[in-house]
Amino acid sequence: xxxxxxxxxxxxxxxxxxxxxxxxxxxxxxxxxxxxxxxxxxxxxxxxxxxxxxxxxxxxxxxxxxxxxxxxxxxxxxxxxxxxxxxxxxxxxxxxxxxxxxxxxxxxxxxxxxxxxxxxxxxxxxxxxxxxxxxxxxxxxxxxxxxxxxxxxxxxxxxxxxxxxxxxxxxxxxxxxxxxxxxxxxxxxxxxxxxxxxxxxxxxxxxxxxxxxxxxxxxxxxxxxxxxxxxxxxxxxxxxxxxxxxxxxxxxxxxxxxxxxxxxxxxxxxxxxxxxxxxxxxxxxxxxxxxxxxxxxxxxxxxxxxxxxxxxxxxxxxxxxxxxxxxxxxxxxxxxxxxxxxxxxxxxxxx
Amino acid sequence: xxxxxxxxxxxxxxxxxxxxxxxxxxxxxxxxxxxxxxxxxxxxxxxxxxxxxxxxxxxxxxxxxxxxxxxxxxxxxxxxx
Numbered sequence: 001x002x003x004x005x006x007x008x009x010x011x012x013x014x015x016x017x018x019x020x021x022x023x024x025x026x027x028x029x030x031x032x033x034x035x036x037x038x039x040x041x042x043x044x045x046x047x048x049x050x051x052x053x054x055x056x057x058x059x060x061x062x063x064x065x066x067x068x069x070x071x072x073x074x075x076x077x078x079x080x081x082x083x084x085x086x087x088x089x090x091x092x093x094x095x096x097x098x099x100x101x102x103x104x105x106x107x108x109x110x111x112x113x114x115x116x117x118x119x120x121x122x123x124x125x126x127x128x129x130x131x132x133x134x135x136x137x138x139x140x141x142x143x144x145x146x147x148x149x150x151x152x153x154x155x156x157x158x159x160x161x162x163x164x165x166x167x168x169x170x171x172x173x174x175x176x177x178x179x180x181x182x183x184x185x186x187x188x189x190x191x192x193x194x195x196x197x198x199x200x201x202x203x204x205x206x207x208x209x210x211x212x213x214x215x216x217x218x219x220x221x222x223x224x225x226x227x228x229x230x231x232x233x234x235x236x237x238x239x240x241x242x243x244x245x246x247x248x249x250x251x252x253x254x255x256x257x258x259x260x261x262x263x264x265x266x267x268x269x270x271x272x273x274x275x276x277x278x279x280x281x282x283x284x285x286x287x288x289x290x291x292x293x294x295x296x297x298x299x300x301x302x303x304x305x306x307x308x309x310x311x312x313x314x315x316x317x318x319x320x321x322x323x324x325x326x327x328x329x330x331x332x333x334x335x336x337x338x339x340x341x342x343x344x345x346x347x348x349x350x351x
Numbered sequence: 352x353x354x355x356x357x358x359x360x361x362x363x364x365x366x367x368x369x370x371x372x373x374x375x376x377x378x379x380x381x382x383x384x385x386x387x388x389x390x391x392x393x394x395x396x397x398x399x400x401x402x403x404x405x406x407x408x409x410x411x412x413x414x415x416x417x418x419x420x421x422x423x424x425x426x427x428x429x430x431x432x
Contacts, residue, residue: 052431281417288420291427329413336410 051298059218059290061133062114063093067215077135081109081116083125093129133225136217140207148202177201181336185343193342196236200229201335208286208327212320220330221286223279230275233338238271241345274341278334285330289323368429371422379419383412 065075076094154167300309390408
């Protein structure tokens with residue numbers, strides 16, 4: 001780090017700090033501008049500004065990706081549905097909206113609160129569409145592959161030499177995850193779990209930070225995404241559980257027999273509450289952060305005053321910086337608890 | 352009259368959500384305050400360990416904050432739906 005500051009001149013490092021702050025301010029103000037577009041559109045329809053609708057619309061998943069009001073501002077993502085009555089259907093979600101941006105049924109399907117149902121019977125269909133969060137997931141995966149294939153190539157080319165470029169940025173983070181999170185908690189045989197834990201850490205980190213950019217989708221704040229990560233952790237901990245782990249659950253040693261019968265259901269529930277707590281912790285931290293930022297921006301439109309607007313933009317800028325810290329901390333906490341659970345399930349018996 | 356009773360139940364629910372959100376903030380403040388107090392004391396006793404104490408304090412504060420935000424999200428869902 002000191003070498004880094006000496007090789008760049010002082011002016012360039014200060015310029016980069018200012019650039020970072022300007023981009024964060026741009027992010028906050030761009031979100032405010034996006035809300036202002038919605039507000040002017042609503043005024044054109046003589047509807048009042050309902051903050052609850054705006055906030056929930058920005059936090060939940062959607063079949064379209066709305067960037068700005070205007071002809072080219074909305075990305076209509078494809079809808080892929082399967083039902084036993086009508087079979088497989090693929091079409092653009094543009095068909096669900098008419099020229100006045102109202103929701104209309106199409107081809108026997110209707111869109112109700114962003115869920116697709118059959119138009120006549122009202123039954124739910126098997127929805128495999130590329131929604132906003134799925135598209136965000138693909139972007140996150142592409143970013144991860146792009147960065148880490150580059151890092152892997154750099155390691156192959158630079159064997160024995162000092163790291164350069166993107167490798168020198170990612171290497172301290174990988175070493176931090178290995179030495180502070182994985183090795184102390186799993187002990188020996190930790191190399192077996194390193195790929196999964198590194199992928200988990202960087203997926204959550206990039207997903208959290210991408211969700212804070214203006215116009216982005218709330219990827220890790222979607223409970224289905226965090227549920228998938230928690231289920232994978234659950235599968236890994238329980239498939240790799242050794243004899244001492246299972247014997248501690250079903251036949252707790254060192255306690256009298258009546259107490260063992262009482263402890264048994266508690267331990268069985270405990271197998272499931274650990275991944276559920278992982279899922280809920282990440283989902284709540286990210287979604288609540290987004291709701292706080294959106295509520296503060298909506299304050300401007302509730303009061304309709306420019307002074308409130310200026311004050312709320314400054315506060316939103318500050319909270320955006322806190323949210324970046326929360327993004328990193330939540331990635332670290334998820335990976336730490338996963339490593340802890342894997343370590344607990346593969347621990348040698350110390351008695 | 353039935354409508355008036357229904358409206359009163361709705362407003363009671365929203366008032367409950369508001370009181371709940373305030374209690375959640377008190378809970379988070381108390382928890383993080385205790386962590387901060389013991390972190391300050393530890394750093395005062397042993398300034399060499401202040402880096403580690405600061406790191407642990409930030410992580411525990413994030414965990415407490417998640418519990419608080421969980422309550423906040425429930426209150427928001429009650430108030431908005």
